[in-house]
Amino acid sequence: MSPTVPTIDLTRWRQGDAVEHARLAAEVDSALQRVGFLLVTGHDVPEGLRADVRLAARAFFALPEEVKARYAVPPGGRGWIAQGAEANAASEGTASPPDLKESFAVGADEPVGVPEIDAEWFPPNVWPAEQPFLRPVVESYTRAMRVLADDLLALLAAALDLPEDTFTRSTRHPTWTFQVNWYPPMTVVGEPLPGQFRIGPHTDFGSVTILDRQAGKGGLQVHSDEGGWEDAPFEPGAFTVNIGDLLARWTGDRWRSGRHRVLPPDPSAPQEELTSLVYFYECDHDAVVSTFPPPVGRVEYPPVVASTYLHEKYHAITVS
Numbered sequence: 668m669s670p671t672v673p674t675i676d677l678t679r680w681r682q683g684d685a686v687e688h689a690r691l692a693a694e695v696d697s698a699l700q701r702v703g704f705l706l707v708t709g710h711d712v713p714e715g716l717r718a719d720v721r722l723a724a725r726a727f728f729a730l731p732e733e734v735k736a737r738y739a740v741p742p743g744g745r746g747w748i749a750q751g752a753e754a755n756a757a758s759e760g761t762a763s764p765p766d767l768k769e770s771f772a773v774g775a776d777e778p779v780g781v782p783e784i785d786a787e788w789f790p791p792n793v794w795p796a797e798q799p800f801l802r803p804v805v806e807s808y809t810r811a812m813r814v815l816a817d818d819l820l821a822l823l824a825a826a827l828d829l830p831e832d833t834f835t836r837s838t839r840h841p842t843w844t845f846q847v848n849w850y851p852p853m854t855v856v857g858e859p860l861p862g863q864f865r866i867g868p869h870t871d872f873g874s875v876t877i878l879d880r881q882a883g884k885g886g887l888q889v890h891s892d893e894g895g896w897e898d899a900p901f902e903p904g905a906f907t908v909n910i911g912d913l914l915a916r917w918t919g920d921r922w923r924s925g926r927h928r929v930l931p932p933d934p935s936a937p938q939e940e941l942t943s944l945v946y947f948y949e950c951d952h953d954a955v956v957s958t959f960p961p962p963v964g965r966v967e968y969p970p971v972v973a974s975t976y977l978h979e980k981y982h983a984i985t986v987s
Contacts, residue, residue, distance in 0.1 A: 703925030756867030919964025
């Protein structure tokens, strides 16, 4: 187990007393200052539900290209994001070949009642008719993720010695994206180009990301100042959780937006394919993210409207 990324048992938060809460808060604060990542157990999300989402999504990815193309969208859209559409390293200003993955994405779809806002941030999701099982399992999964994300934000507020609703006050009608990433084997995508990854180095854009991942040779790596790039620890049943740019701005860089990448297919495992379930939790589309003053904040950022920031980031990673 990596000493950089600790395992946090949410049972300690949900059932512990004030002393246990304080210990847990200190552990979380320390880890997020170092690397921006946690492993989270005790989350109560059934393993069977996670397996069902993978099964249904893989059946979609196995469809012929011309069928999936009916649902094609650019990064940030709802539907199929084809291989070659996205280069995440571009969000850091780094030129790179496109990422070696394809994705299926859905997002928040409960309208606020303002047509131009709903069209942009809360449109209906698109569900492939060829895979009807996908919708019910994904909707069940994203409901569980919303509950877990708000629990995590309450814990994170406590880790800063702030009221527990500090962040969830801004998630009353949040935007979020759920993405199933399929990383095909080398036998499908061929030998990676120089500097090409399954996902290039980047940080996520929102508040927290909840990742259900599979271990592999071409898997997730996380970056810290003390260790550089290292393989992310894997624990069966645990979620990998990292904070994103908006939460890092809120904390004035006290906490690190978790920088990470997914390695390219490894020649020693040319048949390896992986499927990740990624829930990107943001905040209300019109939330103004302002840096907390010291002693929490360390760097003062100008206030930013969440939707404006997210727009710019999605545009940056889209391959033109």
